[in-house]
Amino acid sequence: MTKHLERRILLLQILLGMVCCTSLSFLSLLLSRFGFNNLQIGLVMMAAACSTSIAKPCWGVFTDRVPCTRRILVITLALGIASFTLLGTLGGASKGAAVVFVLLVEVTTGCMMGVVDSWIAKLIGTGCKINYGLTRAGISGAYAVSAACFGTVLDQYGVLPGAVALFVLLGLIALTVQGIPYPEERQEKKTxxxxxxxxxxxxxxxxxxxxxxxxxxxxxxxxxxxxxxxxxxxxxxxxxxxxxxxxxxxxxxxxxxxxxxxxxxxxxxxxxxxxxxxxxxxxxxxxxxxxxxxxxxxxxxxxxxxxxxxxxxxxxxxxxxxxxxxxxxxxxxxxxxxxxxxxxxxxxxxxxxxxxxxxxxxxxxxxxxxxxxxxxxxxxxxxxxxxxxxxxx
The missing domain is CATH 1.20.1250.20 (MFS general substrate transporter like domains)
Known part of the structure; x- marks a missing residue:
């Protein structure tokens, strides 16, 4: 059971790493394509970093209090991927819309690695034998592969093929999380x-x-x-x-x-x-x-x-x-x-x-x-x- 759970979590981390790399690593490049200068890009990314600083503790409290981590993860990633898709297709028409979509991507997809880390920590804290370092290494490998692949796709074909791939990855994540238990199922409910x-x-x-x-x-x-x-x-x-x-x-x-x-x-x-x-x-x-x-x-x-x-x-x-x-x-x-x-x-x-x-x-x-x-x-x-x-x- 332990090895099966560990493999499930490793697969989740790999898929999540691909989604996060594709969605987050190319935001500055997309803004540059839409006519933002270096100063404007810096200000937008600073605003995005401030937004995630506020959003991360809120996500932490929410996932601690509401025992539905699977649904939270899948729904939030869907919103983030949709925002990334809209950024790629509509961001060039309006700089204001581009900024909004960047912020949405950051406070949704950008916070989900932390949510998954918290989920794993709860499982470990309630007795599951999980090698966190092994599962977390999946994100590093996925980042390296995804950066090379999506960079080539973006250069030759634009955002849409990558957006389609993101929704496919989302479907795989939705299937993968079904085999990972809630920590709340392993302990008595506390106030x-x-x-x-x-x-x-x-x-x-x-x-x-x-x-x-x-x-x-x-x-x-x-x-x-x-x-x-x-x-x-x-x-x-x-x-x-x-x-x-x-x-x-x-x-x-x-x-x-x-x-x-x-x-x-x-x-x-x-x-x-x-x-x-x-x-x-x-x-x-x-x-x-x-x-x-x-x-x-x-x-x-x-x-x-x-x-x-x-x-x-x-x-x-x-x-x-x-x-x-x-x-x-x-x-x-x-x-x-x-x-x-x-x-x-x-x-x-x-x-x-x-x-x-x-x-x-x-x-x-x-x-x-x-x-x-x-x-x-x-x-x-x-x-x-x-x-x-x-x-x-």
């Missing part, structure tokens, strides 16, 4: 109190430290994610070399995700340890990329994604399952993504852009790597404090 859940989080030093560490690590990570291509071009590389770097990044994060659970069992280390280690390697990757003498070195450094994001993503969910009551895991996980990831990326991209303009991309990366090192130190201190408390009791 849900948003106020009580919020009070628990505010009183949890572990959660507040995690949120701060997530925020700091994202300030560093978005420097790499958003400016990697510019750093390669700055060192004399080309778009082809950017493609190599992105491929390296995806390929190396997958085995780390797959092996995370086994690595935890072998080492006996806590999720907090792996969070601290992965955030440290975010800093190493950013610092080394900023100091790299040539673009070949930058491409090689993309292998550090294995020790950074590849470990960080499953360790975060693993840690949340340990420190948060299962009935609040959905809202907590989405709130963590909204504040630690989306909001930090908004602020980080603005800061990183200003620093890059002032000091060069390499200089900016060298400076902002310090945020990750600070985050790793904060998590390590939190771990040591907790260990000292346990030793005294």
């Amino acid at each position: 849900y109190s948003l106020r009580l859940g919020a009070q628990q989080l505010l009183r949890s030093r572990h959660y507040l430290v995690l949120l701060a560490v997530y925020f700091l690590s994202t300030l560093t990570a978005c420097a790499i994610d958003s400016f990697l291509s510019l750093r390669i071009l700055e060192l004399g590389g080309s778009e082809r070399h950017v493609g190599y770097a992105l491929f390296m990044t995806t390929v190396f994060e997958i085995p780390a995700m797959v092996c995370y659970s086994r690595l935890r069992r072998i080492t006996g280390k806590s999720p907090a340890f792996f969070i601290a280690a992965s955030v440290f390697f975010y800093g190493v990757k950013c610092l080394a990329t900023g100091l790299a003498p040539n673009y070949q070195s930058v491409i090689g450094l993309c292998a550090l994604q294995m020790l950074a994001f590849g470990i960080f993503k499953p360790a975060i969910l693993d840690y949340l399952i340990q420190i948060v009551d299962v009935e609040y895991i959905g809202a907590t996980q989405m709130l963590t993504c909204a504040l630690g990831e989306s909001l930090s990326a908004i602020l980080g991209n603005a800061l990183n852009g200003a620093l890059a303009d002032r000091f060069s991309v390499g200089g900016m990366m060298t400076m902002v790597s310090g945020f990750a090192f600070l985050g790793a130190l904060a998590m390590a201190v939190s771990m040591k404090t907790q260990a000292n408390k346990i030793a005294k009791t």
Whole structure:
């Protein structure tokens, strides 16, 4: 039963990764085709990021309180795919309509990976033996394949063939989720109190430290994610070399995700340890990329994604399952993504852009790597404090 469920979830993550990559990764390109300039595209995408920051906690609370995750996922993805289709077909006629459709895609499809992560976390928290890293690796692989395929289709045939493929993927998702149980079916019904859940989080030093560490690590990570291509071009590389770097990044994060659970069992280390280690390697990757003498070195450094994001993503969910009551895991996980990831990326991209303009991309990366090192130190201190408390009791 466990392996069957794990395979179902892996298939869901692969299909969802294809939908999200196709729907989200090409929004800026479509806006450019519709006549938006770089400043306008930046403002629209910033508004989209702000919208998802607000929407993610709302989706988390909704899925915690309403036990119909399957229907929520399928209906919301249908709305997102319809919005993407309308963006591709009608967005060129009206810039206002294009902005509305982009926002709709972001607050629907853009939030569903978090909803599925919360669903998996609840299943794990109620006793299911699921290797989250293995299932999450499906998204990384799907992203790489979908980006290459849809980019070619979009260039030659436009949006409509991709939209048709999205609806086919939606049908497959609707079939796949039928084999995945609701967490609510595995536990007694509890009274849900948003106020009580919020009070628990505010009183949890572990959660507040995690949120701060997530925020700091994202300030560093978005420097790499958003400016990697510019750093390669700055060192004399080309778009082809950017493609190599992105491929390296995806390929190396997958085995780390797959092996995370086994690595935890072998080492006996806590999720907090792996969070601290992965955030440290975010800093190493950013610092080394900023100091790299040539673009070949930058491409090689993309292998550090294995020790950074590849470990960080499953360790975060693993840690949340340990420190948060299962009935609040959905809202907590989405709130963590909204504040630690989306909001930090908004602020980080603005800061990183200003620093890059002032000091060069390499200089900016060298400076902002310090945020990750600070985050790793904060998590390590939190771990040591907790260990000292346990030793005294």
